[in-house]
Amino acid sequence: MDSFETSILPILAILAALTGAALLTLAVRLAANYAFRKVPGFARRSAKAKLPVFGVFSLVGVRIGLSLTASGRGWFPAVEFATMTAIIVALCWLTIVTLGIGERLLLRHFTAQSVDNRKLRRLTTQITLGRRIVTALLITLAVAGLLLTIPEVRALGTGLLASAGLISIVAGLAVQSSLSNVFAGVQLAFTDAIRIDDVVVVEGLWGRIEEITLTYVVVRVWDERMLILPSTYFTGTPFENWTRNSPKIMGSVEFDVDWLAPVDELRRHLDETLAGSPLWDGRTGKMEVTDAIDGKVRLRIVVSAKDSGDLWDLRCLVRESLLTHVQSLHRASIPRQRWEHSPRDGYSPADAPRPGIELVSAANPR
Known part of the structure; x- marks a missing residue:
């Protein structure tokens, strides 16, 4: 009987964690919808966060429940490592989804409030690119956190730090062009050189700025083609921006x-x-x-x-x-x-055409 109870307790703990996570997710969603009830479209857009919120709550609950009921089992260290890894991934996922929801709500708010199209396009560019920068940093931190959960990697930390200078030089040389594009993308976002939906002339082609990322810019050409240019193109090459100050x-x-x-x-x-x-x-x-x-x-x-x-x-x-x-x-x-007729050699004055100017249509010459 004791063996049966010992075996069933981890399962009950997992079920209890999932049930509690579902209830907490529902409570958080209702509370958030009530707190932001005056924000148009919040309930619809925040629905995308339900799954990552449930994932975080359920994984935390499972980890706590198993640590209380199965900490002495032989399989517990492997499950503990797996749940910790999953929690890091779920937290990163939840943060990225939350940033996306915040970006859409901010853009909708500014679209409804702003009457200055130029200011709106600048804010759209900065908010979108800012969200992408933070997302890239979060993914980097999440990967670093996942690596640090591995004991072997953590043990190598001292040696890695000792050789960090050499690694930085080698990595800088290897990704020099990529890093220059990243810095150029950040510069474009916050110096207001180009904005989303700007009308530009690049490579002799007329088009609109469709998307600005950390490393490249997408220009929709007039014939619906997509011209993809590195971010450094717009910081090192002259180009025309027809809507820099005004669309007029x-x-x-x-x-x-x-x-x-x-x-x-x-x-x-x-x-x-x-x-x-x-x-x-x-x-x-x-x-x-x-x-x-x-x-x-x-x-x-x-x-x-x-x-x-x-x-x-x-x-x-x-x-x-x-x-x-x-x-x-x-x-x-x-x-x-217009041609002027004049006597030619071999003709007598009587045979020559009358002097003067004759008008001949270019479309119907005689």
């Missing part, structure tokens, strides 16, 4: 016409086009003659929009509108090529 932006449209083109009429048509387009933000809309050589007059139209996406569409609209207007009402404004 200006752009130009180049348009060639003939010398006979009615510039004032085209300018009035431009004003009508801009006034009727919701893409134009009303800041800048003008037409200027920037060149008049080689038989052509170059018009430069400068327009503005609230962001780069609207600017692209507005430039295309202005170009198409002017093209249609010229084709429909001012065909004489289409660029032409």
Whole structure:
């Protein structure tokens, strides 16, 4: 009978630990939901922490229960080591999940409160990258804690510390590029050089910052491709940031016409086009003659929009509108090529064409 009780006690202790962990998890969840009831979306987002919380409580309970009921068993040291390892992993998991929940709640709060898009994108970048830095440190500490639970590794601690200088030099040389990317990623996050959703031009490609990590930056190019660049690219290579201070932006449209083109009429048509387009933000809309050589007059139209996406569409609209207007009402404004006929050798003056200037359309030369 004593043998049976001795055998059943560890099982009962495990069952009691699991039951107590489930009750504690429920109590903590209810208390947290009540304490943060005024935070929108807390109950839904905090649901992801149920499993790691239960894991921590159950593992702690199992360890305590077994130490009270089976400390003298031959298998207890192995189980003790396994539970300690599992507790370290569970604590690391719980902390990482908690950081993720806090990140989402903070971002939602700032999104609802902030009206400054630039400030919001800066906070998003810093909070996201800060969470990743802390996560990397936690994983490193967890791995170190797991190694220290092994007696053989703990016994080697003195020798490792003695050779730490040499190991640091070798490791620094081996991961020099990786460490430089890590430091560059931290620099990007806290110097506000780029932010998530910034519009940039890199490697001759237009795109938006999709993700910033400790070692690389993901840029979504205009054709939906993902361009992955090391963090050091943005600290050592010049690049264009179109939304550094404000998403508002200006752009130009180049348009060639003939010398006979009615510039004032085209300018009035431009004003009508801009006034009727919701893409134009009303800041800048003008037409200027920037060149008049080689038989052509170059018009430069400068327009503005609230962001780069609207600017692209507005430039295309202005170009198409002017093209249609010229084709429909001012065909004489289409660029032409001019030749002057002169007598050639072997021809008599009577056979030579009449002197003068003849206008020949480039689209339909004679």
